[in-house]
Amino acid sequence: MEIDRDDGRTPNQLRPLACSRNILHRAHGSASWSQGDTKVLAAVYGPKAGTKKNENPEKACIEVIWKPKTGQIGKLEKEYEMILKRTLQSISILTINRNTTTSVIIQVVHDDGSLLTCAINAACAALVDAGIPMKHLAVAICCCLTEGGYVILDPTKLEEQKMKGFAYLVFPNSIHSVLPEGSLLVEGEAVEHGIITSVTHGLMSVEEYLNCLERGRAASAKLSDFLRKSIKLQLPTDSFKS
Amino acid sequence: MGLPNVSGDLSAEMEVDAFRRLFPLRFYERHLADSIRPDARPLGRARDTTMALGAVASADGSALTKIGSTTMLAAIKMEVMTPSTDSPDEGCIAIDFHMPPICSPIVRPGRPAEAAPVVSKQLSDTILSSGMIDLKELSLVSGKAAWMAYLDIYCLDADGALFDCALLSAVAAFSNLQIPVVSLNDDGKIVVVSEEGEEGKLEKEPVNKEKRKLTLRSLPFSLTCILHKNYILADPTAEEESIMETLVTVVLDSSSRLVSFYKPGGPVLAYTSAVQDCVALTRQRVKELQKILDEAVSGMEID
Amino acid sequence: MEDKPSTSPMSFVDQIVVPGDVVIDLSTMTNQTIKLGGGLRQESDAISVMKAGKLRFSKPNKYWVESSQKRYLPCVEDTVLGIVVDSKAENFLVDIKGPALAFLPVLAFEGGTRRNIPKFEGGTLLYVRVVKANPGMNPELSCTDASGKAAEFGALKDGYMFECSTGLSRMLLSSPTCPVLEALGNKLSFEIAVGLNGRVWVNATSPSTVIIVANAIMNSETLSGVQQKIMVEKLLQKIQT
Numbered sequence: 001m002e003i004d005r006d007d008g009r010t011p012n013q014l015r016p017l018a019c020s021r022n023i024l025h026r027a028h029g030s031a032s033w034s035q036g037d038t039k040v041l042a043a044v045y046g047p048k049a050g051t052k053k054n055e056n057p058e059k060a061c062i063e064v065i066w067k068p069k070t071g072q073i074g075k076l077e078k079e080y081e082m083i084l085k086r087t088l089q090s091i092s093i094l095t096i097n098r099n100t101t102t103s104v105i106i107q108v109v110h111d112d113g114s115l116l117t118c119a120i121n122a123a124c125a126a127l128v129d130a131g132i133p134m135k136h137l138a139v140a141i142c143c144c145l146t147e148g149g150y151v152i153l154d155p156t157k158l159e160e161q162k163m164k165g166f167a168y169l170v171f172p173n174s175i176h177s178v179l180p181e182g183s184l185l186v187e188g189e190a191v192e193h194g195i196i197t198s199v200t201h202g203l204m205s206v207e208e209y210l211n212c213l214e215r216g217r218a219a220s221a222k223l224s225d226f227l228r229k230s231i232k233l234q235l236p237t238d239s240f241k242s
Numbered sequence: 243m244g245l246p247n248v249s250g251d252l253s254a255e256m257e258v259d260a261f262r263r264l265f266p267l268r269f270y271e272r273h274l275a276d277s278i279r280p281d282a283r284p285l286g287r288a289r290d291t292t293m294a295l296g297a298v299a300s301a302d303g304s305a306l307t308k309i310g311s312t313t314m315l316a317a318i319k320m321e322v323m324t325p326s327t328d329s330p331d332e333g334c335i336a337i338d339f340h341m342p343p344i345c346s347p348i349v350r351p352g353r354p355a356e357a358a359p360v361v362s363k364q365l366s367d368t369i370l371s372s373g374m375i376d377l378k379e380l381s382l383v384s385g386k387a388a389w390m391a392y393l394d395i396y397c398l399d400a401d402g403a404l405f406d407c408a409l410l411s412a413v414a415a416f417s418n419l420q421i422p423v424v425s426l427n428d429d430g431k432i433v434v435v436s437e438e439g440e441e442g443k444l445e446k447e448p449v450n451k452e453k454r455k456l457t458l459r460s461l462p463f464s465l466t467c468i469l470h471k472n473y474i475l476a477d478p479t480a481e482e483e484s485i486m487e488t489l490v491t492v493v494l495d496s497s498s499r500l501v502s503f504y505k506p507g508g509p510v511l512a513y514t515s516a517v518q519d520c521v522a523l524t525r526q527r528v529k530e531l532q533k534i535l536d537e538a539v540s541g542m543e544i545d
Numbered sequence: 546m547e548d549k550p551s552t553s554p555m556s557f558v559d560q561i562v563v564p565g566d567v568v569i570d571l572s573t574m575t576n577q578t579i580k581l582g583g584g585l586r587q588e589s590d591a592i593s594v595m596k597a598g599k600l601r602f603s604k605p606n607k608y609w610v611e612s613s614q615k616r617y618l619p620c621v622e623d624t625v626l627g628i629v630v631d632s633k634a635e636n637f638l639v640d641i642k643g644p645a646l647a648f649l650p651v652l653a654f655e656g657g658t659r660r661n662i663p664k665f666e667g668g669t670l671l672y673v674r675v676v677k678a679n680p681g682m683n684p685e686l687s688c689t690d691a692s693g694k695a696a697e698f699g700a701l702k703d704g705y706m707f708e709c710s711t712g713l714s715r716m717l718l719s720s721p722t723c724p725v726l727e728a729l730g731n732k733l734s735f736e737i738a739v740g741l742n743g744r745v746w747v748n749a750t751s752p753s754t755v756i757i758v759a760n761a762i763m764n765s766e767t768l769s770g771v772q773q774k775i776m777v778e779k780l781l782q783k784i785q786t
Contacts, residue, residue: 028615047644078359086507100644131614133595136565177567194511202371232561
């Protein structure tokens with residue numbers, strides 16, 4: 001059952017995570033997120049007055065600009081921009097700052113696999129930093145399916161190339177709540193098990209996809225703990241009162 | 243007029259069209275509660291689908307498909323190219339999706355539609371990863387010459403479920419594809435043999451006499467669904483897509499393997515049961531589409 | 546996950562919360578009216594968080610999430626520093642670091658009439674009060690206090706303005722006087738105006754004093770009270786030598 005990974009990780013093991021916020025001086029919110037050697041910088045500007053054409057002025061608009069490490073943007077980057085935009089729109093509360101535009105700029109620093117998930121996590125942390133009103137946070141995870149049907153998490157670029165298929169999954173973070181246990185269940189499932197975004201590549205059976213979902217959910221709990229911890233660490237402590 | 247929260251009371255005294263424009267979501271929810279949609283479809287039913295193969299005479303393969311009023315024209319043009327050194331015995335497929343301004347009021351002349359490159363990328367991902375086409379079949383002379391298939395899909399009318407219709411037209415165009423006959427000339431270069439050329443004049447044997455058709459394995463078919471509260475609406479129109487924003491596109495191949503499960507955000511979260519329901523609806527739809535395609539293909543053969 | 550099964554709403558108070566957390570369950574509170582401040586929203590019986598920050602509670606029933614941002618969301622009765630962008634017949638357009646420009650009616654001055662409309666060039670710095678902040682509308686400002694007196698509102702001449710986070714400006718305005726201002730005020734004489742929108746204006750007779758005060762304030766964002774005092778002392782030592 002155990003499969004060897006080049007970097008000696010177990011199938012479910014994520015690469016070391018690092019997140020720092022408020023790293024750009026001029027942006028209204030910023031964050032860098034790295035998973036192993038994959039690193040993404042996200043900057044948030046806004047909300048600024050007015051929405052673009054074709055956008056609903058009754059709601060706040062989120063615009064995403066993807067800057068690759070080198071070269072010009074192509075179809076892949078356009079697709080990433082669209083996925084990020086829809087994902088961020090679905091976790092933000094758009095009815096508070098109506099008729100405004102918030103720009104999210106994603107700069108890829110290094111790509112070593114799981115790039116889109118890394119960017120989603122970075123963008124989410126940057127939105128928190130900018131104080132954009134949000135329904136909940138989002139955590140993204142990449143699940144890879146090997147030829148043998150095993151699932152490995154958070155693949156490197158080398159692993160991604162060898163795989164039969166992979167799924168980028170985004171889930172809500174696990175929240176702390178005062179409500180009694182069980183009151184947050186939807187159709188018998190916890191809220192954080194609902195899929196915000198799913199993008200898959202490659203052939204797989206439906207069972208294999210469901211298996212990916214399950215493993216992704218387990219990993220998203222770890223990720224959301226990490227996100228919460230890093231937010232706690234970096235909030236300015238108003239310890240001057242003490 | 244009233245505020246949205248009083249719309250419930252107004253519905254009785256207002257004209258249907260006015261109500262639909264002013265409170266679109268309320269209008270739809272009223273229908274959904276009765277398990278019916280404004281165009282009289284049940285929730286899980288896709289719109290009528292039609293297909294015409296060989297719609298473009300100058301292309302090597304083409305198809306015009308309609309799902310409801312969403313219309314796509316797909317055409318394939320084959321060109322000979324030198325294969326890359328990485329894969330000397332493989333051909334190549336270039337897929338482009340176009341949304342001209344005529345297709346929808348939201349596309350303006352002079353400004354490319356935002357959705358076009360995204361659908362384009364999704365299509366090439368789906369077609370390449372489904373393994374429908376063996377790129378080795380597009381090879382002519384290993385290392386020297388191979389086919390480059392330029393697939394262009396034009397959206398003539400965008401009324402929702404763009405990807406479904408585009409994929410269907412792409413698959414249909416490929417099953418309509420007739421690879422041109424080519425032969426080696428004296429310089430060792432590949433030249434296209436004109437169809438009308440008298441057989442006797444040919445001193446060179448065609449390189450690809452037997453390989454005029456691609457063998458298509460496991461065709462991918464897709465279905466887009468809207469998730470709204472607990473409802474699942476199959477094959478949405480543009481109006482439905484703009485009102486209820488959570489879209490899920492499932493692509494299955496003919497042997498029911500999952501090619502893609504695509505959900506780009508959206509306010510509604512998909513739980514396992516919704517995932518399974520969407521897959522089940524797609525399974526049904528794949529059968530329908532397969533039948534429509536088979537009928538269109540056999541219709542062509544009789545002609 | 547360390548999801549503690551907590552029943553008392555007080556358990557989240559003074560804790561760091563992140564968006565999505567449900568901090569109060571109204572159904573368990575018997576007949577209680579509560580006031581929600583920034584960063585909280587109500588969804589039927591659950592009060593959930595929409596901004597990361599520290600949950601605060603003030604007696605008897607006020608809850609809000611305290612956080613620090615570089616942008617400002619206008620709130621009624623906040624005093625802010627605005628920069629005049631343009632003047633129209635009825636209003637001055639003022640930038641207050643919010644999502645939309647704010648309107649300052651030309652009559653919103655002490656004893657303001659059609660005859661004595663003040664003249665502000667673009668770029669003038671004003672100390673103003675937010676009087677209206679409705680969603681979907683430009684916020685409205687006033688240069689008078691609630692009783693129509695000019696109080697200390699109006700244009701700020703000379704001096705130096707710099708931007709900081711909203712958290713820092715809130716700290717500077719807190720009472721008792723925050724350590725950095727106290728330490729500076731003991732040694733130097735200067736004027737200061739702090740806007741809740743993350744702008745600070747400093748003026749003094751000598752430019753060097755202005756620079757020291759501005760630097761000390763900007764440095765103090767992440768420091769504790771004791772650290773702030775030490776930092777100020779070090780800065781002052783440097784200029785005295």
